[in-house]
Amino acid sequence: MAAAQEERFSRVKHDPRFPVHALRYCLREAGITLDQVDSLYYYENPGRKLGRIVSTCFNFGLQGFRTFVTDLPDWLTSKVHVRQNLRRDLAAHFGDAWSHPQIDYIDHHESHAASAFFPSPFQEAAVLCIDGVGEWATTSAWTGSRNTLQPLWEVRFPHSLGLLYSAMTWFCGFKVDSGEYKLMGLAPYGKPRFVQVILDHLIEIQADGSFWLNMEYFDYAVGNCMVSDKFSRLFGGPRREPEGAITRREFDLAASIQEVLELAILRLARSTRDRTGLRHLCLAGGVALNCVANGKLLAQKLFDDIWIQPAAGDSGAALGAALAGWHMRQQQPRATAALDRMQSSLLGPSYTDAEIDTALRTQRAVFSRLSDAQLCPTVAQLLAQGHVVGWFQGRMEFGPRSLGARSILGDPRNPAMQSVMNLKIKNRESFRPFAPAVLEEHAHGWFQIDGPSPYMLFVVGVQDAHRLSATPEEQMLDGIDRLKCVRSAIPAVTHVDYSARVQTVGRSAIPRFRELLEQFHQQTNCPVLVNTSFNVRGEPIVESPSQAYLCFMRTQMDYLVLGNFLLRKSEQPALTEVTDWREEFALD
Structure with missing residues (x-):
């Protein structure tokens, strides 16, 4: 609810x-x-x-x-x-x-497993939970049937795929528990030249996916640091300082640890399928938010279908605890219909137009009110003209992704959009990719995906028909310079390896966002929009109209849409703040 x-x-x-x-x-x-x-x-x-x-x-x-x-x-x-x-x-x-x-x-991994299975559309499924650590478990497998979950096996602390990935995140100069997304986005810029070093020294992965970490290289079990001096010597020196220059080593370390993680996850999934014989898989735990690994798993077609809890981290574990208590402790039945019970993750607060009107007048904002018939065609036209739009509609999303309720939107065809949104609006590193939202019925025509991906949890390739070949000069570029290449007809959402983290938008999912995509498609013949979360670096996603207006004024967004209200940046009174908001949100 x-x-x-x-x-x-x-x-x-x-x-x-x-x-x-x-x-x-x-x-x-x-x-x-x-x-x-x-x-x-x-x-x-x-x-x-x-x-x-x-x-x-x-x-x-x-x-x-x-x-x-x-x-x-x-x-x-x-x-x-x-x-x-x-x-x-x-x-x-x-x-x-x-x-x-x-x-x-409720034990932590049981909470994760419940969050993955009980809201899923499956009556029976295998469940994999992969994170840092709960009580003891760091990776666990379960079978779910109707309103029950049965544990199969677990890998115990200190051996942890999540903590291995977090250790490399820390070593590359990013913050643990939030910088893992950055490491994943950095990986395509590098070459996986450290894979064998990692497999020889840091982790041993068996054929069934079970694994063992060499704790001589890590300090997280009892120390106050993620890695030991031996780890630093293995990779040629100390960690990159936060906010320091990203070097070839960090690019290649990111590519290497990503490949090792994918190897372990694929083996775990294959052995779970072989052991259970089940054709559906559910995933949860922080590592389940690694969309690149999820995309590789999807491409293997080990299962008929994969469902991932959109709030796969610990916020979703709270939901899972409630579900485990309801279904397993209190023996309450699950509905039998094959439905995704997460309701597009739209489980947060919403605001009426009257409440939005009051909030805007309190801010002394300048705005106009559009009719339902005017709103989406007008906003689609603004996007097609190259403007960046803050989009605030209906109930807020639960979990780390903005899915069309608290979003910042742009035109994916604009080659400058990726850098503009990163540097001038999100205030984050230029290398980080943006995700496309696409009309579900057009998804396969633009991306290498055969089914729905409503929660932006799979990274797949852009279809060859929309790719652009690199020139000889572009092929010579290295590192961040590769951002200069225009790789497809939708360059703002095409990563340097021709991949994209796709959100498909069905006809019944998020009605007003769906209508906006339809209008943009009608005007441009492109069924795709850039969709990123409505916040700046270090700030949580906005919840209220007042928070949305403040974020809009602090950045270089061009327009803001709150319900039926449209605001143009150039018409707003100047924002006066006593302190620098960048200090308010400690950058991470």
Whole structure:
């Protein structure tokens, strides 16, 4: 019925505090109060997690003992007492309205597995969960049938594909838990010349996909760093400093770790299929957001269909805990219809035109109101003219992707659009690619994909018919200079390896966004738009009209559309701020 991340309301990215704003929203959307809630389910088991930490510390000798002495007091006084902390916070924020519901723990990977299987359209499926670490599990396999999940096997900490990828993310100068997207986007610029080095020294991957990490090269188990000095020596020196120049080494390390991750995932998927005999696969966990690996898995056709939880990280695990509690603890049945129950991920707040009008007048904004019939043709024309448009419609998306409700849009045919949106609007690195949204019925004509991809979770190739051959001069370009090449008829969404992270938009998915795509197609004969999240680097995706207006004014977007309201940047009063907003959102 409802799902939202606290960061969208608080404006603190990855906000770890008690999610009072998100909780109040969900209750309001459901039309209930907290005293009508029978049970709360939490997405991990802190007691088992503490057991893993204690065991790990003692297994790592003197260094582990030092960590144990440093970290244990915090765990014993706070972190392990989740039920007590939740009861305290609920009482503080809801007072007499709090009815003391039962609070139960769901193991972390069970939460991930539930988030993947129960909303999927499958009555039976294999489930793979791959992330950093839960209590003990870092990778796990399950079978799902109707309203039950059965565990098959797990790989345990410290051996972790997620932490291996995060270690390389850190070594290449990006922030763990947010920079992994950047490493994935960097990979096509490099050559995978370190693959064998990684396989020889860092990870051993068996034929069935099971793996073992050589912990002599890592420090994350008990230390305060991701990698050891031995890791740095293996790759020729210390990590790249954040915001420093990206060198050939970082390009090639990104390409290499991406190839190793894909190798492991393909082997895991193949052995899971062989063991279960099931023809459908569900994926969750942070590593399931690696869209390039997902695209490679899709191309192998190991399964008839693959469904990935769009909020595959820990925000989705909270949803999974609720689903596991409902279906498995309370034995509630699943609907039998083959439906995707994530509702296009449109599970967040929405605003009426009256509420938007009030917010804009409070900001002293200059705007016009268009009729339903005028809106999409007008915006499509602005996009076709090369303008960048902020697009705010309906319910906010749940998860890390903007899918047509809180989006920044542009014309994919414009060769300058990728750099303009990165540098002047998103305030992020120029190498990062943008995703195309495409009318579902035209997707195969433009991209190498045979089915729907509504959540932007598969990277596939642009069709040969739309590719442009590089000139001899362009073939000589290296590194970031490769951005200068126009590779296709839609260069703004074509990465340097002719790939794209595709979002297909069906007829019933997101009605107004679908209508806008149809109008753009009608005017330009191109059924594709650039679609990126409505935020700047370091900032959560916008939730409210006021947040959208502020983001619009802080960047070089040309137009803003909020519901039926259209705003032109050049007509707005100057924005005056006491501090630099770039300092407000710590860049990551």
